[in-house]
Amino acid sequence: MELRQLRYFVAVAEERNFGLAAQKLNVSQPPITRQIKKLEDEMSVVLFKRTSKGSELTSAGQAFLEDARKILNQVKIGVERGQAAQRGEIGTLEIGYFGTPSYLLLPKILKLFKGENPGLELYLHRLSKKEQMDALKTGQIHIGFGRYYNQEHDLCVEHIFNEGMALCLPADFSMEIDNSNWHSVFSQIPLILFPASGRPNFADEILAILKREGVDPEVANVSEDIRAGLMQVAIGTGAMIVPNSVTEMRWFGVRFVKLAALSDDCPISIIYRKSDTSPHLRKLIHSIQHFQESSAKIEI
Missing domain, CATH: 3.40.190.10 (Periplasmic binding protein-like II)
Structure with missing residues (x-):
């Protein structure tokens, strides 16, 4: 069974005339007649009966028409989806x-x-x-x-992008911190780094930045990930430097100070x-x- 046979069949069913269907499809009538005959032979049914006014669907033709329309519509949808996928619109x-x-x-x-x-x-x-x-x-x-x-x-x-960085401190750390004195934090409290694996990583970046800024901190802990590091800060083990996006997190026992000096880092x-x-x-x-x-x- 071919798609053109279904198109010819639907056109004849809608026009109720082989000649008019041929005009609608812009083809000559003999190919339509031949393809409808092949379709009937393949299905072992009679789809149309001739009348004085043209052609009418048989009961088998009426039953098949609904499915033929569905098949052609589904093919149309499939073609449109394939074209849309090629354009990157779906998928x-x-x-x-x-x-x-x-x-x-x-x-x-x-x-x-x-x-x-x-x-x-x-x-x-x-x-x-x-x-x-x-x-x-x-x-x-x-x-x-x-x-x-x-x-x-x-x-x-x-x-x-460069995300920028912030200082993460225990919530009860008493020293007032701003962009002018943040370096001095690490003379009072050690540094916590993260993550522990995947070198080169964020921990290496922090050490390089602190060296650039003239800070040589004591490293108290290298945490597995950011969450472990935040817990270490919350219990007072030390302070961290974190990406600015971390300041969006609600985390018990910590406070953040965004660092303008590090806005072009990360x-x-x-x-x-x-x-x-x-x-x-x-x-x-x-x-x-x-x-x-x-x-x-x-x-x-």
């Missing part, structure tokens, strides 16, 4: 993320992206840097969000396959560029 986008970029930046970008591309479904996967890179190479994700990716020849790493990057020509990925990168244009930096 799925697989996204890897890790760490604090998911606290604020990623939701903002994805909200903008979803507004611009409502037909695309987004799937989010919490993956470490290495897991993201492996997933990209095997085609499991389209893009990753994070920091401090290692360079590899088949992957593209793009810096998209980079956020994306990573994707250089060979990926997916229109979905290009649309997300386009949304990221829109977000960059509307925000000189992340306002938190």
Whole structure:
């Protein structure tokens, strides 16, 4: 059974005349007659009966007409969806993320992206840097969000934002802190770093920044992740320097001081396959560029 046979059948059924159906379809009548006959032979039924005025559906034809219309409509929908997918208007986008970029930046970008591309479904996967890179190479994700990716020849790493940083202190730490005296905190309380794995990582970045600022703190603890670090601060083990997005978290026993001197630190990057020509990925990168244009930096 061919689609053209269904189209010919529906046209004849609607026009009740082979000649008029041929005019409607802009074809000659003999091909329509032949294809309807083939369709009847394949189905082992008679679909039309000849009348003095043209052709009328038999009971078998009437029953088949509804299904034929449904099939043609479903094919039309399928074609339109395939074309829309090729344009990047529908489909799925697989996204890897890790760490604090998911606290604020990623939701903002994805909200903008979803507004611009409502037909695309987004799937989010919490993956470490290495897991993201492996997933990209095997085609499991389209893009990753994070920091401090290692360079590899088949992957593209793009810096998209500097988030800025804040000081995280125990809530009962009595010293008044501002942007002029924050360095002195670490003469009174030790430093807590995070995370413990995935070097180079945020801990390495903090040590490099403090060295640049002339601060040589005592390191009291290297916590597994940001949550473990926040708990260490809450119980008074020490103080941390954290990405600005962390200040959005409600956490018992800590307070934050945003540091203007570090507003250009804490980079956020994306990573994707250089060979990926997916229109979905290009649309997300386009949304990221829109977000960059509307925000000189992340306002938190």
